[in-house]
Amino acid sequence: MSLHAENVSWTRGGSLVVDGVTLRPAPGDTVGLLGPNGSGKSSLLRLMHGIVKPSSGAVLLDGEELASVPRRRVARTVAVVGQHAETDTDIRVEDVVRLGRIPHRGAWGGDPSADAEAVADALEHTGLQEKADRLWHTLSGGERQRAQIARALAQQPSELLLDEPTNHLDIRHQLELLSLVTRLPLTSVVALHDLNLAAMFCDQLVVLQQGAVVAGGAPHEVLTPELIAAVYEVEAEVHHDPGRGRVVVSFEPTAALTGARG
Numbered sequence: 001m002s003l004h005a006e007n008v009s010w011t012r013g014g015s016l017v018v019d020g021v022t023l024r025p026a027p028g029d030t031v032g033l034l035g036p037n038g039s040g041k042s043s044l045l046r047l048m049h050g051i052v053k054p055s056s057g058a059v060l061l062d063g064e065e066l067a068s069v070p071r072r073r074v075a076r077t078v079a080v081v082g083q084h085a086e087t088d089t090d091i092r093v094e095d096v097v098r099l100g101r102i103p104h105r106g107a108w109g110g111d112p113s114a115d116a117e118a119v120a121d122a123l124e125h126t127g128l129q130e131k132a133d134r135l136w137h138t139l140s141g142g143e144r145q146r147a148q149i150a151r152a153l154a155q156q157p158s159e160l161l162l163d164e165p166t167n168h169l170d171i172r173h174q175l176e177l178l179s180l181v182t183r184l185p186l187t188s189v190v191a192l193h194d195l196n197l198a199a200m201f202c203d204q205l206v207v208l209q210q211g212a213v214v215a216g217g218a219p220h221e222v223l224t225p226e227l228i229a230a231v232y233e234v235e236a237e238v239h240h241d242p243g244r245g246r247v248v249v250s251f252e253p254t255a256a257l258t259g260a261r262g
């Protein structure tokens with residue numbers, strides 16, 4: 001299975017939100033989508049899920065234009081974890097996770113044992129077994145986020161799109177969640193703000209600025225002080241940690257950012 005964006009652009013309110021982006025994740029890779037607020041990460045993920053249609057270019061699922069693929073097939077193949085894990089109805093965690101099985105139901109219902117197994121596996125992978133009976137409104141922000149990940153896993157997709165999946169999680173759960181995503185036999189595209197998490201867990205990085213790709217490649221190729229200064233307008237030091245085989249980024253608040261007078 002493959003989910004590719006081919007020279008995709010998306011215009012909204014007269015401005016180019018996504019500008020000619022090509023993204024072809026290799027099967028099994030975790031691709032980090034970086035870029036400052038408003039650079040188009042969520043919009044690109046929405047295009048890749050087919051929630052919005054490109055103004056030009058195409059998103060291809062196994063070479064077929066996404067818009068012409070039946071939604072049920074898209075839903076069996078592509079799972080999404082959005083930024084805002086909210087639901088109005090107060091349902092149990094296990095029922096939230098079971099929603100991931102809907103695309104697998106045929107006209108005569110699903111396979112109850114396959115459904116039960118997928119739900120149990122998803123709860124276990126996300127460490128939510130003990131909370132399976134809890135009501136949604138009683139969950140913390142991080143637990144809700146993990147429940148959304150569990151729902152996506154229960155879907156048993158081959159492609160996973162995640163929009164800042166760690167934004168409500170404490171550091172342990174951030175590390176656990178991204179380790180899980182990278183371990184799964186899935187192709188994942190994950191929008192992230194934390195450059196060190198991106199360096200730690202992603203095989204490839206793509207950096208967006210004003211909707212366009214300004215850098216792409218392995219983390220050590222992409223995360224340079226020059227790129228970080230150009231895109232995020234901050235000073236950063238980038239150290240190569242040969243022991244861990246990755247780069248580590250550190251920041252200093254500069255006078256220009258803090259408003260301090262020299």
Ligand SMILES: Nc1ncnc2c1ncn2[C@@H]1O[C@H](COP(=O)(O)OP(=O)(O)OP(=O)(O)O)[C@@H](O)[C@H]1O
Pocket residue numbers: 012013017035036037038039040041042043044
């Ligand atoms: N439906 C829409 N209508 C008009 N403008 C939009 C729409 N969706 C997104 N935009 C604009 O497109 C730009 C990119 O937004 P997007 O949410 O994709 O960025 P992002 O990189 O995910 O940002 P963040 O890091 O803050 O989540 C923003 O300026 C946003 O206001």
